[in-house]
Amino acid sequence: MVASTSVAPASAQSYSWQTVKIGGGGYVPEIIAHPGQQNLFYARTDVGGAYRYNSSNSTWVPLLDGLTPSQAAYDPVEAIAIDPNNTQKLYMVAGGGHDWQTNCCGAVLISNNQGASFTIVPLTFEVNGNEPGRNVGSRLVVDPNLGSVLFYGTANTSAWASSNGLWKSTDSGLHWSKVTGFPAMSNNDTGAGVSFVTMYKPSASSGQNTKTIFAGVSTPAAATNGATLYRSTDGGNTWSLVSGAPTGLMPQVGQIGPDGNLYITYSRAASGTSGGGPSGLEHGQVWKYSVTGSNWTNITPPNDSQQLAGWFADYGFSGLSVDPAHSGTVAVMTVNRYDGHGEALFRTTNGGTNWVDATANVNVNLTAAPWNGTRGYIGNWSGVVLDPFNTNHAFVTWGGGIMSTQNLTASANGQTVNFALDQNGVEETVPLSLASPGVFSWGGSVPLVSGLGDVCGFFHSSLTQAPAAAHSNPTCGNTNSLDWAKSTPSILVRVGERGSGAGGISYNGGYSWSPFTSNPAGVTADSGGNIAINADGSAIVWAPSGGVVPAVSTNSTYSWSSTSLPAGIAVVADGANVNNFYAYDRTNGKVYISTNKGVSWTQPVTPIAWHTLTTPFGKSCDVWLYGYSGLVHNTTCGTGTWTTLSGPTSVQAMGFGKAASGQSYPAVYISATLNGVVGVYRSVNGGSSWSKIDDAQHQYGGFRMLTGDPKTFGTVYAATNSGRGIIVGTSPN
DSSP states (O other), X not given: OEEXXXXXXXXXXXXXXXXXXXXXXXXXXXXXXXXXXXXXXXEEOSSSOEEEEETTTTEEEESOTTOOGGGGGGSSEEEEEEETTEXXXXXXXXXXXXXXXXXXXXXXXXXXXXXXXXXXXXXXSOOBTTSTTTTSBOSEEEOSSOTTOEEEEOOOOSTTGGGOSEEEESSTTSSOEEOTTSOOOOOSSOSOEEEEEEEEGGGSOTTSOOOEEEEEEEOHHHHHTTOOEXXXXXXXXXXXXXXXXXXXXXXXXXXXXXXXXXXXXXXXXOTTSOSOSSTTEEEEEEEEEETXXXXXXXXXXXXXXXXXXXXXXXXXXXXXXXXXTSTTOEEEEEESOOTTSOOOEEEESSTTSSOEETTSSEEEEOTTSGGGOOOSSOOSSOEEEEOTTOTTOEEEEETTEEEEESOGGGGGGTOOEEEEEOOTTOOOOOEEEEEOOOOBTTTBOOOEEEEETTTEEEEESOSSSOOSOBOOSSOOSEEEEEEEOTTSTTOEEEEEESSSOSEEEESSTTSSOEEOSSOOTTOOTTOOOEEEEOTTSSOEEEEOSTTOOOEEEOSTTOOOEEOSSOTTOEEEEOSSOTTOEEEEETTTTEEEEESSTTSSOEEEEOOOOOSEEEOOXXXXXXXXXXETTEEEEEOSTTOSOOEEESSEEEEEEEEEEOOOTTOOSOEEEEEEEETTEEEEEEESSTTSEEEEOOBTTBOTTOEEEEEEOSSSTTOEEEEESSSOOEEEEEOOO
């Protein structure tokens, strides 16, 4: 059966979109400073876009929130560059492999207004800003004498072997051609590929092509023979090996300073790793190469192995920043220096003859995101950028965001260097599950409970303040699935992985948790999977990952019984009927139904293969399926007739929120295509008609998850196709 729908005029102007405040949470591989304008900094992330710093209020302004769903793959930014002679120009190479619409390839993003808007130039090969090697840089460089010339160095992939190497543009990034004279790489997915390209400005005059260019090749094969640095003296047409580079080490970051030295951080691939980094890098060194004298000097900072235990002492070096305004001033960062010490920032003012550990005596302020806890060291996988206008100011990037200091030089006198989180506006977590429970008696209105990748998730008492703590008891890395009891919203359940236990339950709206007293057969702390709880909280069905058969618990002691459902299935609870659960086999398009709290199951109908099963809160026997082909609806407990809505197609996400005034059915939110237009749509009449609620500036590369708020009409929470944190949309009507 097919039901017709209509689309109302766009009402996006009434909607406000913003990020839920978490306070970072993702890897920021690099920040760059513009030497021609004070406080002009750009940051790139590995999954959550790029940002420009606003020094007036110490916030980071997102630059890629206008990406359409078809451009979602451009959120991971692999390389970023500025024109040193033009404060308005910004370039990025972006791509993250295949998104949900099988977007193939990377692109060059070109801005003439500091990232306010971009021209997107697609590449013919894949780029991945979230793969090994994302810590190196910069792969992208603008000619300091002739801004229309750019070079970009690729990764060392096997899938795109013919594209590996160096590429050049002579028209400000609009067109690119491969540099045929650059040495071939090993094309075997090892190392980072071309780790950096840097140009020696004094080798040409303004308005001419810079003649002397260096490029680092970071592969284990090149490292074996020390064949890791190449030089061109004719503007990039021909290249020759620079002899004398350290053997067995792969270059990470390279920059030429005003003293005429090329500074390079090196690391070795740990046994059993590809050497791409940032993980798996060890045995680091720092070298400088005299551009005019053609000699190498090992300037590695003193090793503090006496303070570190075991393999932690064999850390690598990766992050590097040359101060363009102060000759011989360089900062470098360790990588994979764990054992409770965190990474170290070493700084020199005389070209590496002497170093000061700026983190030897450090105070770290994490109050901007208190869920990070407390510690006396900066984070892992750090990068660094020195402020060319203020020697006391530097940013440090790490696996959880950004820190900064305003008294960097205090370390020269043995005084404490103060670092603080400085990532306000950067939201880069990856939501895996979202729940907005209804109002319960003592707890009032809990806006949101989140399940996130890597940082477990949070109880959000406020959308504008960072949470105090992550979920605990049990702890986890990922929270894969959350659900709440629709008629008893104080009860929530969650399952995850990489922690102290796989599953837990909350009786206070997600504020605190208790682990299940037992687990289904075959479940481990890494089982995660999918979980559903019925309307009054008296029954739970858990479908773990890893080939474990789903299990059901119908008692407060959480003893579990195996079901007849196949492993890997998705389960949901009825939105009102306490007896009913539904399950969906995505592979075979089969719907299963239980009318006795998940104890036994039948398979009454096999609709066409869709994508995801969902149920609205407060509605009994009401079931939806959504996917690439559209929406299908059933109001008879999954039996009998399923009605296909004629309008929406390519439905990627669906959720339900509080009903509009005068309406009895919950508001329905979808991320979909309607009449050929991709966007976020809302229906207040059960899908009979739709209004578009997003706008061109707030598309976020599309949404793969939507959860309406059952307490406030018009409020919807969303997870993007990449890692842009949690987005909330609100409407006054």
